[in-house]
Amino acid sequence: MTSTGIIDARDALREVMAVLAEIPAAGDEVEAVDRISLLESIKAACAAGQAADTLRLQELRSAAEAERGVPIERRCRGLSAEVALARRVSGNAGGRHLGFARAMGEMPNTFARLREGSLSEWRATILVRETGYLQVEDRRVIDHALCADAATLDGVGDRALEALAKQLAYQRDPQAVVDRNASAPKDRRVSMRPKPDAMVQLSALLPMKAGIAAYAALKQHADALVGDGDRSHTQIMADTLVERLTGKARAEDLPVAVDVVVSADVLLADSSAAAEVPGYGPIPADTARDLITDALDADALVTLRRLFAAPDSGALVAMESKARIFPSGLRRFITRRDISCRFPYCDAPIVEIDHAHPHHDGGATDALNGLGECRTHNRQKESFGWQVTTAIDDDGTHDALIRTPTGHEHRSRAPARDTDEAA
Template sequence: MPSVVVAGLRDSLAAIDAVTLSDHERVALVAELERLKAAAAACQARATDALRRSRGVVAPQDVARSVGSEVALARRESPSCGDRFVGLSRALVHEMPCLMAALTEGLTSERAAVEVVRETATLSREDRAEVDRRIAEVLPRLSARAAGRAAARVAAELDAASVVRRMEAAVKSRRVSVRPAPDGMAYLTVLGPLRDVVGAHAAILRRARSVVGGQCEDEAPYDRGVGAVSADTALRLLAGLLPGQVQPVEVQLVMTDRSLLGTGDPERPVDEPARIPGHGSVPAPVARSWIRGAGPASVWLRRLYTSPDGRDLVALESRRRPFIGGLRRVLVLRDDVCTTLYCDAAVVHVDHAHPVRDGGSTSAWNGNGKCVRCNLVKEAPGWRVVVERASPHEILTVTPTGHAYRSQAPPVLGWGSETHPPPDPPPTGDSALERHLERMLAAVA
């Protein structure tokens, strides 16, 4: 089988001892491995397109979605990246032979191929082939971004109208998104028309420079630079807040009572990191400073109940206000992100692993958080999702080709946190849990 041959090649790479090589040989090895990666991407593209064509009996939209998700799991990436690779594979195999040849020979990279295919997406098959022919000679000398710019330049020359239509259509995709960044930060991205975004950026910079220069009576710089003031101004304006006003949006910060209050199980560390579902861990001192800085009027405490070893979330208290959907909140907190392996998208749908139409129950055991895309994909022919076990909650996803992928819900404090055995029960009197909860509530009050 080809997969066995490739696996043997992969194993042979581990036998290379880079320590015994000269510097010239090491650099040559790195270069050749880069060419091997490109050739592997070309081989993946051929296999992916053959997989897509083998599903011709299914509706085209279902084919694209299902194959994209299967490829994403195999490549260990998100479903949207899987979709992009399916489109790339189709273009390489059927429309851009020169680009495919360069990738197969290791003369360009997968990233450069993505840029070229994206910049020619609106062209006809004939014009795309012409772009492919005209940039083929210079492609090995171009970086990924330069290859994309070269393709865009030829595309604008061949069919300016399609480029204009693409720019007009792009306006419909304007949006605001957020993604985590290192060190407890996050990126808030506004995708919009160039002139509007540039104008907004210029206005924020003018305001920031005025604040830093001491020219604004309503706001002082407080040792902030232009960049920090720009970020603070943009976030405040987007949230509709006045200077100094507290952000009223709920952020679900999960942390142990030990880390928050210093009480509880003395065997657990005081600085055990907290977690924001969907965004990752936050150092305990930072989480405590956030809570102190928010003020008592804007902080709510909700008790979460875990399994005895502290790994899994099993229930939560719902005393803040009456609401419908407490079970949904438990599942969002438990699963953190979409339960499809490698997806990492935010949980939007809370889904029944075993469908209700087939007798599946609405319970924490049978529930799992999904993004919109993955929840739709699992309904396509040949897909199956099964709950393997309850603690830790484990989901088995089986694709139409029979490949199986297991994903687990993270520990309640996130991946990398330790589990702690339950303490010995007290000999007599009230339970340790009741006494501990009373102390915790008294400390907050």
């Protein structure tokens, strides 16, 4: 209760969580299905509540910054990072959630269906994505056509919903659709994500004709070879992709540098603790030794660089420099220590090494004050009201305390390294 006797909304939400946690198991199959459906509706209503509070946060922040004289084009910078931390997601996801909330202010029927639980957050996101490039009045016409009546989308699958939104968008503004398709190729890219079992997923976002042509070429080659040997159709396609991209018959023949952070005990086979490949993640000790052995057997250049770690936690120890710019050795050290962006819930690769306490305010250029960050979070934490302090814990682990403009605190510890030896 507040001093005025009104129930704090936060207390009410905590009570809802407590009630949900104490509900006993369903008595029969019918009740189980009904409850699954109701819980899905509750999730949607919660998403609507988050969107409403995100819009309110933006309104309050914008008003406060206007009062401080912040130019309109600079207002609410860093807000998506705050939303991301509050929702325990990456910075990119925080930006999407902020954009989603803003869209709900322009799509009242979609927002209403989300509030009542008849439209999921993901399906609402599809509508936001497929109308985001239109004028507001056109967006609202589509919003009314698809969501004014909750029954309109009953039984409609996600792909069909996307197709409906695209069709209506083209009817409202054909030129906007043409312009969108024409500008899309600028977003073409290749990316890599770590996968289990020492595998990676290499992905390419390509213009439609180029992507179809590339896949068709791989498939046609595999069709001609399937049955010739013990490789499957999909394995042949994967091998052919590597061969055609690199000009080598085997991926093992490529002159690629792979950094492996490994303890001396693991290197000498006296421990089974995990090693680390920066940009990929932990790998088994045997895999790390195999990588090094294969490189030596192939007469590849193998260099050894010593990094010293605290004995208890395995945390890498400090280095420092008097320069403002982090020199290459110190940058490499911080990158190995932090592995990925140090903002909580952000798995993005490290792009920039930044001073936690700003250099212009006396912050040192050393490992204690240095943080590995993605470009987005490095920019956003420079906004008004953000503060980052660093320390070394008793076990030698680097610790960062991130304080947002609202005073909320989020702690980030450098990833621990496995120092246990084999039994």
